[in-house]
Amino acid sequence: MRTTVGIIGAGPAGLLLARLLHGAGVDSVVLEARDRAYVEQRQRAGILEQGTADVLRAAGAGARMDREGLRHDGIELRFDRRRHRVDLSALTGGRSVMVYAQTEVCKDLVALRLADGGPLLFGAEALAVEGAGTDAPRVRFRHRGREDVLECDYVAGCDGFRGVSRRAVPAGVSRVFERTYPFGWLGVLADVPPSHDELVYARHDRGFALLSMRSPSVSRLYLQVPGGTQPKEWSDEDVWRELERRLETADDWTLRRGPVTQKSVTPLRSYVHEPMRYGRLFLAGDAAHIVPPTGAKGLNLAVGDAVTLARALGHRKETGSDELLDAYSATCLRRVWQAERFSNDLTALLHRAPDATAFEDRLQLARLERIASSRAAGTDLAEAYTGFPLEGGADAAAADG
Ligand code: RFL
Ligand code: PHB
Numbered sequence: 001m002r003t004t005v006g007i008i009g010a011g012p013a014g015l016l017l018a019r020l021l022h023g024a025g026v027d028s029v030v031l032e033a034r035d036r037a038y039v040e041q042r043q044r045a046g047i048l049e050q051g052t053a054d055v056l057r058a059a060g061a062g063a064r065m066d067r068e069g070l071r072h073d074g075i076e077l078r079f080d081r082r083r084h085r086v087d088l089s090a091l092t093g094g095r096s097v098m099v100y101a102q103t104e105v106c107k108d109l110v111a112l113r114l115a116d117g118g119p120l121l122f123g124a125e126a127l128a129v130e131g132a133g134t135d136a137p138r139v140r141f142r143h144r145g146r147e148d149v150l151e152c153d154y155v156a157g158c159d160g161f162r163g164v165s166r167r168a169v170p171a172g173v174s175r176v177f178e179r180t181y182p183f184g185w186l187g188v189l190a191d192v193p194p195s196h197d198e199l200v201y202a203r204h205d206r207g208f209a210l211l212s213m214r215s216p217s218v219s220r221l222y223l224q225v226p227g228g229t230q231p232k233e234w235s236d237e238d239v240w241r242e243l244e245r246r247l248e249t250a251d252d253w254t255l256r257r258g259p260v261t262q263k264s265v266t267p268l269r270s271y272v273h274e275p276m277r278y279g280r281l282f283l284a285g286d287a288a289h290i291v292p293p294t295g296a297k298g299l300n301l302a303v304g305d306a307v308t309l310a311r312a313l314g315h316r317k318e319t320g321s322d323e324l325l326d327a328y329s330a331t332c333l334r335r336v337w338q339a340e341r342f343s344n345d346l347t348a349l350l351h352r353a354p355d356a357t358a359f360e361d362r363l364q365l366a367r368l369e370r371i372a373s374s375r376a377a378g379t380d381l382a383e384a385y386t387g388f389p390l391e392g393g394a395d396a397a398a399a400d401g
Contacts (some may be wrong), residue, residue: 003029005313006139006152008126008165010039012102013285013302014158015109019059020310022116026317029150030113031141033125033159040110043189043262045102046212046220047199047296049387052303053098061108069100070213075385077368078202081250084372085198091375091382099199101214102299129155129168132281153280156309158302160286161271169278181268181292181347182354183207186225188239192258194219195247201294201350202247203364208294208351209246211255219258222293224351231263239263268292268347270340275329282309282328289336291343294350295385301339304390305332335388342384 005021007014010032021028032039048056053069056062073089073096089096113120124143131137132155139150157165166174194213202209207224214220223242225234234242240257247255271290276283285302308331312324324331349367353360371377 001029001148002151003027004152005029005154005156006137006150007031007156007158008129008139009033009157009159009163009285009287010106010110010113010120010122011158011160011285011302012105012109012299013287013306014156015106015113016055016059016061016303017156017158017284017306017310018113018120019061019109019116020306021313022113023059024310024314024317026310026313028156030118030120031124031126031139031143031150032120032122035122036110039122040107041103043101043103043187043220043264045293045296045299046099046214047299048098048100048105049300050095050097051387051390052300053100055303055307055390056105056108059112061105061112064104064108065098065100068104068215069098070216072097072099072198074198076196076198076200077371078200078247078249079204079365079368081248083200083249083251083253084368086371086378086382086385088382088386091379092386095382095386097296097386099213105299126159126164129157129165129281132168133170133279135280137280154313155281157281157283157287158285158306161290163287165281165287166273166283168281169273169275169283173275173278175274177270177272177274179270179344180227181270181351182227183224183351184227184229184265184267185210185222185293186229186231186234186239186263186265187220187222188236188260189214189262190219190221190258190260191217192219192256193217195254195256200247203350203352203368204246205352205361206242206246209243211243211247219256225265226354227267229265231265234263236260236263266293268294270344272333272336272340274333276305276332277325277329282325284309284332288332289340291339292347293343294347295339295343297339297343300387301336304335307390308332331391335390338384338388346381
């Protein structure tokens with residue numbers, strides 16, 4: 001099998017890249033290890049930055065998002081039993097975020113890819129990327145029990161944090177920067193209308209809690225839990241009681257309970273692999289970097305990488321110039337590191353470390369007070385939360401594609 005761009009992984013990064021390349025007249029093959037149901041149903045992100053929503057619209061993947069997604073102009077910070085609304089729009093000159101689940105983004109992009117004529121191979125597991133440093137890279141993969149080879153001009157490693165593509169970068173070239181946190185998030189999905197119309201981020205002496213949503217009738221809730229926690233250690237009753245404690249306010253706000261339909265634990269990690277390119281292999285999304293979910297940045301970074309790579313490959317096709325491909329890693333990493341910084345800061349602001357001292361508790365509260373009382377501090381949070389601009393602009397990028 002032969003193609004111009006071999007794309008490993010049909011998560012948001014790989015699917016969006018395939019769509020943008022199709023628009024730019026660059027052919028590609030997408031290899032996805034899992035089946036379609038897995039890709040479309042895995043519960044993960046829920047918040048799209050405004051720039052991400054703009055990219056999806058310009059790529060022709062925004063119609064259902066605009067009908068069913070929920071535009072949010074603010075978030076609530078909760079601490080000391082008090083509530084403070086961060087008015088994202090007022091602080092950023094009108095920017096907002098969109099509540100639209102990753103599962104739905106993936107469904108929309110899979111449907112478009114199939115309508116574009118594919119190819120998108122489910123159950124096709126990449127085993128290795130070979131010859132990344134040559135002009136003729138190849139992806140060895142297994143599909144329906146048979147081994148096969150995809151010959152490419154370029155390979156896009158969009159295979160997530162546990163994928164194989166990163167391994168094709170020689171050890172002497174790779175640099176890894178990482179931090180693991182001594183806690184994780186227990187996440188539940190519940191069939192109950194959200195108890196607040198915006199997201200609530202709560203700092204509590206017992207640990208962080210987050211109230212989010214998937215739709216007007218489905219809540220998504222998270223609790224900070226110790227590292228290594230198993231979901232089965234928490235009964236539904238335990239989860240609700242703990243959420244009530246951490247989200248409690250001095251006013252008459254109450255938490256609505258409902259049937260829990262899913263429960264899982266995610267470890268928290270920060271990770272960056274540099275460079276994001278080796279020869280003709282380009283890493284995008286979680287394959288190259290991970291952030292703790294606190295800042296809701298992971299999916300948005302994956303989208304940014306896909307846009308930057310699609311633009312560079314389109315430019316190469318149009319002009320024969322490698323200029324944007326050569327700049328790919330550095331261009332992405334500038335934005336990645338801003339998201340790493342923000343995600344780490346917000347995690348530190350809202351979580352309680354197992355060894356936190358009373359002094360550190362007071363500092364957290366002072367920082368939260370500062371965000372609540374200073375327009376400058378609030379603006380800093382609001383700008384980062386609604387998203388850092390894409391170099392070259394989202395519209396320009398998607399219009400290319
Ligand atoms: P993905 O989504 O992991 O997709 C990678 C795909 O590659 C496939 N694959 C392979 N295919 C072929 N051969 C192989 N050898 C392969 N190995 C792997 C996998 O099956 C998979 O389909 O990576 P991508 O596209 O880079 O997308 C990244 C995002 O999924 C991730 O950053 C976000 O989900 C992070 N995240 C959030 N991001 C946000 O922007 N906003 C949020 O609100 C948000 N909340 C979250 C999150 C992640 C969470 N978890 C579970 C980690 C909340 C949580 C709890
Ligand atoms: C989610 O709804 O899954 C979600 C929302 C905000 C975050 C992280 C996850 O910061």
